[in-house]
Amino acid sequence: MLHTIPLHYFLIVGTLMFFIGVAGFIIRRNLITILMSVELMLNAVNINFLAVNRYLYPHHLEGHFFTLFIVAIAAAEASIAIALIINIYRRFSTIDVDQVSDMKY
Template sequence: MVPVECYFVLSALLFFIGVFGFVTRRNLIAMLISVELVLNAVDINFAAFNRLLHPDQLEGFFMTLFSVGVSAAEAAVAIAIILNVYHRFNSDKVNSIQNLKY
């Protein structure tokens, strides 16, 4: 049996890798992957806290399933936006989006 603390460490590691990737990358796809890492860290926390606080109930797991669904919808919309930006500017860098301001 894996202790719950290991899940918290894994979640924190995924969260900080995601935040670091989002802050340092200028590629839109890499930034989307970083956001997905952060959301996966949240999902792990939902499940781990449910196991720790209420082992007989499933609210944390249902929240995890709901979050995975929202993450999938968010990723689909983000990929559509990224493809539209790439089609218009022939670049997937964040700097090309600044041209949309004017």
């Protein structure tokens, strides 16, 4: 059933997701949305790892394990990032990156 979908479909979706994440990271001005873009990038990596592991190297679970660790660490990272965003909101009363910049070149 699964093998009727070729591997490169997964890889295309993964790559698209990754670069949508990159674009969102650069374009979006809201800190929460930027954080979501980073999560999108990490999930794109997860898709790559899982699909490759399932299709090309089904006898080793290295890709699956890697994905588990990425998910867990992304959660830890998101929790710290949101804590810092709350701190930003208390200091600046906004989470718009254009207004959160006291330091200039």
